[in-house]
Amino acid sequence: MDTSKKGLVFFYVIVIIPLSLFLSCGNIQAQGINFETGDWVSVLKKAKNTNKLIFIDVYTTWCKPCKQMAKNIFTNKEVGDYFNTHFISYKLDAEKGKGINLSKKYAVDSYPNLLFVDGNGKLVIRRKGSMGVKEILEFGNKAMLSKSEVTNMRSTYNAGDRSPKFIIKYLAFLKERDLPTEEIMISYLARFEKKQWLSKDNLKLIQAYIQSPYNEVIEYLGKCRAEFANSTLGSYWIPVILDSVYKQYLKQIIEERKEQKDVDTLLSHASLMLSPKEVAYYDFISKRLITKRDQDWDSYIKYTIAYVNTHALDQPTALNNFAWGFYKNNAITDYKVLNEALGWVNRALQNKENYSFLDTKAALLYKLHRKEDALMAANNAVKLAEENARDASETLRLIEKIKEL
Secondary structure (H helix, E strand, O other), rough: OOHHHHHHHHHHHHHHHHHHHHHHHHHHHHHOOOOOOHHHHHHHHHHHOOOEEEEEEEEEOOOOHHHHHHHHHOOOHHHHHHHHHHHHEEEEEEEOOOOHHHHHOOOOOOOOOEEEEEEOOOOOEEEEEOOOOHHHHHHHHHHHHHHHHHHHHHHHHHHOOOOHHHHHHHHHHHHOOOOOOOOHHHHHHHHEEEEEEOOOHHHHHHHOOOOOOOOOOHHHHHHHHHOOOOHHHHHHHHHHHHHHHHHHHHHHHHOEEEEEEEEHHHHHHHHOOHHHHHHHHHEEEEEHHHHHHHHHHHHHHHHHHHHHHHHHHHHHHOOOOOHHHHHHOOOOOOOOHHHHHHHHHHHHHHHHOHHHHHHHHHHHHHHHOOOOHHHHHHHHHHHHHHHHOOOOOHHHHHHHHHHOO
């Protein structure tokens, strides 16, 4: 080969091929959403000037679903075409720089947190968790429809409409879009005497629209609980509301990876209105959420066994639920641990024969590779289901799996 041809080959290999690959990669990247790289003020200004909503992807570096969306969804051509046409898009790391304060401003409590905000920085609609291509396109379309609706509803509220009919409609509207409701709910209740908060209609609203335990409404319910202990109010409504609020808030603290002192503060607050047994339950819930989040299964198992054997042995349904959880968790394979769970469900069955309990027993025996015992329990579960006109399709599928052992 002469030197001139060698030069051409060298130029082609060293320059043309890498350049082609670079351009090709650039085209692939360009197919997805184009995220703004400027500061937040300039993004708001651009949204105002173009009369577009801002789509915000709030993420963290440790969030696996966030990474999956960045890799598989935000790079999709159809998603990119739609979002680049209709929205200004922006990324926020919730744990760095201005992302910390903006995350607090928009009450971000889990990741990914996907927001649509108008040019004034007002939240229009939110979705938590990862989405597929179809879902995020539907979400974008809903944001477009919500833009004018949110503006109209806010204008009506700011103009002073506080009629119960409008407030109830507005609260439902906000919750559907995963927007904050607690402040408006507390403001609505302020028109009533506190005793009127205990009406069935108001309790339903409290259950639906208050998310934090640190307010006078929840504290009032806690104080009233003992007074109404022997009524439906004290035996059902107040415990259900308190349970929902504490669980929800614990989950938020742990998902935000706040410090242990925040959990301790919540448990201390709970101890003012709940029994020691209930506080122990929320302490356990916090440990379970943390170990599950961190996939620390040894600690998860240890805390669960300790709690069940101390606090739940007299609760058949709870025993069954904890036993089922051990069966469903693919990380739990230790036969000693599985036999512990089997002991729980056997204890539950001592109370009464129950289809769900028998189904759990069969599942655990299957996981323990005790084929004959598993088949017997599963068949007994199916028989009991038929006697009580219950659907036993899940157990029938389990039987087919047991037969393959």
